Amino acid sequence: MKIILTKDVRSMGRAHETVEVADGHALNFLIPQQLAVLATPAAMRAAETRKTKAATDRQVQEQLIAQNLETLAEKRIVITKKANDKGHLYDAVGVPEILAAVQEQAHVVLPEDTIRIEHPFKEVGTHDVSVAHGEHFGKFTISIETEA
Template sequence: MKVVLRKDVPGLGKAGDIKNVADGYARNYLIPRGLAAVATPGAIKQAEQERIAEAERTRRLQQEAEELAEKLAQQTLTFKARAGEGDRLYGSITSADIAQAIQEATGLEVDKRKVLLERPIRELGEHTVTVKLHGDVVSQVKVVVEREA
């Protein structure tokens, strides 16, 4: 029986794929769980339209991420923090702080898990932080930590 997969099925295929499977597997497992539909001409056409729409959405998100990466590369985020001797901060600047500063500076929300810090910033000075935006689009943001007066 030919079916159109509605969701990714491990070992079988991705959503939108047209697969030939055993009748019992389709009727008793795939179709009742909403993982697939019988491959009628209408279902095949709908799956193709969904695949085209998904490709367009992915392309648009990629383009937006690249534009945001250019904006972020030109940004300098400045933090004021209390520091002791030797320019060591009493606290630290975390990925959550940087994500919030990016949101305030650009108006775009960035998840703190997308800010790639090996460890929190604990020293005064200039630091470069990597922000992963979408897929393989990354941007470098300059972070300056100054002594609070």
């Protein structure tokens, strides 16, 4: 049976692709789970339109991410947290706090899965943060300071 995938399905294909699958698999799993629709001529035209639009959107998003990474490389993000006398933070700085600070200070919105840190930061000081999105990679610096 020929179907059009509405979402990415592992080992089968990506969204908006037309694939051939067993009738039972399509009728009992993919279509009821809204992972696919029957490949009628009208549905195929609509899928092609959505596929073209998705490719254009992806290209625009890639350009925006590249610009955002350039902007971030030039910025210094400052996060203030409570710390003891030795510079150990009472509360670690993780990805959500970094994203919030980037959005507030650099006016850049990044998806959560693009930030790469080995572990949450637990020390006052300067730390490097890696950003990876698709083919684009970048780094920026955050400075964790003691709250007054």
